[in-house]
Amino acid sequence: MMLFKLEVFWVSLTLLVFFGGTLIYNRYKKPFFNPVLLSVVSLILFIKLTKADIEDFNQNTRVINFFLGPAVVALGYLLHKQWAEIAKNLLAILLSIATASLVGIISVVSVAYLMGADAILIATLAPKSVTTPIAIGIANKTGGIASLTAAIVIAVGVFGAVVGSWFLNLIKVENAFARGLAFGTAAHGIGTARAIDEGEINGTAAALAIGLTGVFTVLQLFIINFLFGNWSEIQHFLDRFFILAH
Amino acid sequence: MYPILKSFSLIMLFYFAGELFTNLLDLPIPGNVVGMVLLFTALQAKWVESKSISIAALPLVGLLNLFFVPAGVGLLAYEQLLAQNLYVIIVSSAISSLLVMWVVAKLFTALKKT
Incomplete structure (x- = not known):
């Protein structure tokens, strides 16, 4: 259809759907009604039902995607505004993010391995918690499928944003800064957007965590591959280990 | 009009500087994250006024969800x-x-x- 070739059509539709999603979210205040989740699901349904081409959508919503750049840069303003809060606990922040990002790599790799994933899928999953461009860079260098990594990263972000508040309440994390760190470390930018909804300190902590998690994950994956070889070598080693153990 | 233009232009400038940095050094870190660090550094060092950034920074941050x-x-x-x-x-x-x-x-x- 002609309409589907128009930039103004997809941009307005996306804005309207997001506006609707935000209204629903503000009305019910349930994390499950996360505006990103509502908008993504509605737009995917729309594309499926109208049999529109996903490439038409991708091509014509680039202008919205572009603003992700300046918006992430603008997070630097939050870091500046809350610097006193950050400086007070800088060591605690660095230690907890470094530990959590290592736990993130080891846990996703172990669970995937135990479920029978091959070396390519393991390399694809390993950088799942970091912001998309870093994750793609890592996947390319460690033998993963970069486009699949990008898709997983987005899904992980939406998952973190949707279940994060509920999960943090469940495990009784009340400190705003700790909640923000959890969103930024586990769910990068999409988690950060949710953390900003929770409050300014939460948002600042999450923004800080995006960059730090990225840097720590790059370093840790590099060290893991340097010490133990690439993912297929690690997989062979584990296979032999489990055979011997039996 | 003028303050918004100035604010947004400054943020774009930091974004551009961040992209330039990662592209020239061929780093696996995204330019926007480097831009965030550069903007933060400039604000801390008082090279730019915090007020001149906030006018565009706050709406951008508030719409972060939309951009995803x-x-x-x-x-x-x-x-x-x-x-x-x-x-x-x-x-x-x-x-x-x-x-x-x-x-x-x-x-x-x-x-x-x-």
Whole structure:
């Protein structure tokens, strides 16, 4: 259809759907009604039902995607505004993010391995918690499928944003800064957007965590591959280990 | 009009500087994250006034959710790739994400100064 070739059509539709999603979210205040989740699901349904081409959508919503750049840069303003809060606990922040990002790599790799994933899928999953461009860079260098990594990263972000508040309440994390760190470390930018909804300190902590998690994950994956070889070598080693153990 | 223009132009300038930095040095770190660090540094050093940044920075940050929507819908293009390994991807990512949240939140709470 002609309409589907128009930039103004997809941009307005996306804005309207997001506006609707935000209204629903503000009305019910349930994390499950996360505006990103509502908008993504509605737009995917729309594309499926109208049999529109996903490439038409991708091509014509680039202008919205572009603003992700300046918006992430603008997070630097939050870091500046809350610097006193950050400086007070800088060591605690660095230690907890470094530990959590290592736990993130080891846990996703172990669970995937135990479920029978091959070396390519393991390399694809390993950088799942970091912001998309870093994750793609890592996947390319460690033998993963970069486009699949990008898709997983987005899904992980939406998952973190949707279940994060509920999960943090469940495990009784009340400190705003700790909640923000959890969103930024586990769910990068999409988690950060949710953390900003929770409050300014939460948002600042999450923004800080995006960059730090990225840097720590790059370093840790590099060290893991340097010490133990690439993912297929690690997989062979584990296979032999489990055979011997039996 | 003028303050908004100035504010947005400055943010774009830092974004551009960040992209330039990662591209010239061929780093695997995104230009926007470098731009965030550069903007933060400039604000801390008082090279730019905090007031002249906030006018555009706050609305941009407030709309962060919106800017992720196209990437989320773009998942549709990877439908088949995702479907092939759906269970492994969902189970390992979900367990690992919750574990990451738990570790970072609890560890920070234990280590932070009151």
